[in-house]
Amino acid sequence: MVAVTKNGRSAPTSERRDELLAIAARLIATRGFSATTVRDVADEAGILSGSLYHHFSSKEAILAELLKRFMTTLLDRFEKIAAETDSPREALDLLVDQAFRTIESEPDAVGIYQNESSFLATQQGFEFVSEHSARIEQIWMTAIRDGQASGDFRASVDPAITYRFIRDSVWATGRWFRPGGRHTAESLSAHYLDFLHQGLLAD
Amino acid sequence: MVAVTKNGRSAPTSERRDELLAIAARLIATRGFSATTVRDVADEAGILSGSLYHHFSSKEAILAELLKRFMTTLLDRFEKIAAETDSPREALDLLVDQAFRTIESEPDAVGIYQNESSFLATQQGFEFVSEHSARIEQIWMTAIRDGQASGDFRASVDPAITYRFIRDSVWATGRWFRPGGRHTAESLSAHYLDFLHQGLLAD
């Protein structure tokens, strides 16, 4: 997707590589990392399993690259929202919205993030997972806290817990939301924000 | 832990068996089913991996037993709440409360349920997973719909989506909630219900 200079030097990106990453992402999101074999990925790509090692140094390296790309992009987007928005309420709305859009555009990465990140956070070579997660948490919690300070949000809720409640219900959407059905990222987002703002009780 | 001896049969339940199940549950909850080896479990139990087969017919059988016990108990509890409660709002509160208590008392089973159930739903021998899930969904959605009908809950929210939002944020709590810290199941439950009822916005 990202435009890459066509001179192949320094290896990190190539079209073939991206294809393989996409295939791996889909399988890993579906079956889980440890239940996905290198051969599964290679088969799907129409090559032999050993040939994958021409592109990646290990199965773990595939996962790392997948997650790093995803989390870096995501963090960038969140940081941009935080930087460009003044109203905490609007910021939170935009963060939620961005999350739903991400679920729609990169469902596999989201799935992997949800399923594997908690375990990976402690693994060598995956330090970036907890680092990025921490920075994302900061952005969201700042929005919540600022909203409480400004009087937009109720002061009685615990911001840390509330962040987690929101985060979990939003991202978990990726497990059942399939674009092309009754819902779109937009409709889900609108629905969720209404629910988030007003709660469940009738007045 | 709970002595389950309602049927007088000899083999299926024994203390050793329960210990082994608890060990397996912990490991599977932490690493995931496919990343947990029979040997991991045996090591933790202080026996050789082959010896596990004296107690269980297969690795899958362990998982099945774990999940079946958990889901059966959980469904029972939910059904009891549905049967004994008249007010939909109270019913939903009690369901949420029950979920948090379950997270507190059986964190491993909850973790496994979350991580593996979506994949297992389609696996042979795990039909009970989707069956039980469907019945649980019915109970919760009935509470939501009844609450909308009675005027307790806002009619504008989609009950199916709302159910998922609630379900996901509640169960996901199991990923970060560790008893013994700042929170108890009770405090979390209270917190969540307040958030659920009123939403985030200040009046």
Add this chain to the structure above:
Amino acid sequence: MVAVTKNGRSAPTSERRDELLAIAARLIATRGFSATTVRDVADEAGILSGSLYHHFSSKEAILAELLKRFMTTLLDRFEKIAAETDSPREALDLLVDQAFRTIESEPDAVGIYQNESSFLATQQGFEFVSEHSARIEQIWMTAIRDGQASGDFRASVDPAITYRFIRDSVWATGRWFRPGGRHTAESLSAHYLDFLHQGLLAD
């Protein structure tokens, strides 16, 4: 060889293990470590290659155990000679003699020692190789130096170089000496000592 208590606890030794080690030693001595496959060893033992891992944690672990056993025994023998012998000349003779006897009784281990030890000395997990080698060198060089001090050996030779000359020609014997032929350890030893003592020139 070494009598082992029959209670199998703490695993380190068993008859089967010893058999497998002997097989591995023979193959590794013949083909070299890296050219010997785990399957080669297993085939020779009449089991599947994976079954070897019931006994050893890795191919490297086999090599390490082989070398450690060998070098420990060897060092013990050398130390005993050094401790029990007063005359430096007799000590050196006995050391040489012991070396030839070791070549005769454990040709495979000697071969492995010669072929692999220089490379292994720097490898993790093989620190004992250089440690033992250093202590062996000390024993031999002490004999040489003491012999020079006592006037038994010519003072003009460099003890360090002389040690290496002796060591290399003695151990290299293992590459061509096959018991059962024209020579025995005893005859070789006698021959070598004569050559060592008097040199090549006629008076």
Add this chain to the structure above:
Amino acid sequence: MVAVTKNGRSAPTSERRDELLAIAARLIATRGFSATTVRDVADEAGILSGSLYHHFSSKEAILAELLKRFMTTLLDRFEKIAAETDSPREALDLLVDQAFRTIESEPDAVGIYQNESSFLATQQGFEFVSEHSARIEQIWMTAIRDGQASGDFRASVDPAITYRFIRDSVWATGRWFRPGGRHTAESLSAHYLDFLHQGLLAD
């Protein structure tokens, strides 16, 4: 390094080829042939492993070329010494001297020769190894036998065994001798010859 262009043929010799051979020699001498991968060599040369096949037809071909060059040159030198020297004692001294000089000038080839030749002797395509070795042995043993016949060398030593003792201690020097340290080929050679001639015992 040495420009070998005596035959006008185009392909077989080129500077690049020689560089690659030198790199391969160093690695093979250090790690052993089977533990040195084609990729190791290519990496060190700054090219891709496949590109090596532009220069050599196989990994074995590299080894063969390396050894053939070395052994041919060596045999030539030994033959020249044998042809040009009358006194057996002087011949042996010169042979020894030549060996030390060769160790100094071509340490990698010497290392490979020592480590791999015994195994290779039986391999197809490496018949020249045993052939050359046999001719070298003949030259040395002739010097020894002639020296015994002339009364220069002691008649009581077995020429075959003595040859091996000498050969092994001389060539093994290559394992520890690094030019630039305390010793040179000359000093080592002098030292060894003194030791060889007189033996270790004081008069």
Add this chain to the structure above:
DNA sequence: CATGAATGAGGATTCATTCAT
């Protein structure tokens, strides 16, 4: 109830080699 030895299938990975570009 557990051990210890093994199986057989499959797992990730390596590696020499090929070939179109």
Add this chain to the structure above:
DNA sequence: AATGAATGAATCCTCATTCAT
């Protein structure tokens, strides 16, 4: 003269499972 992608076979190792003791 080299790349980059791939092959095919082999490598080390893992793992669920079996079974005689």
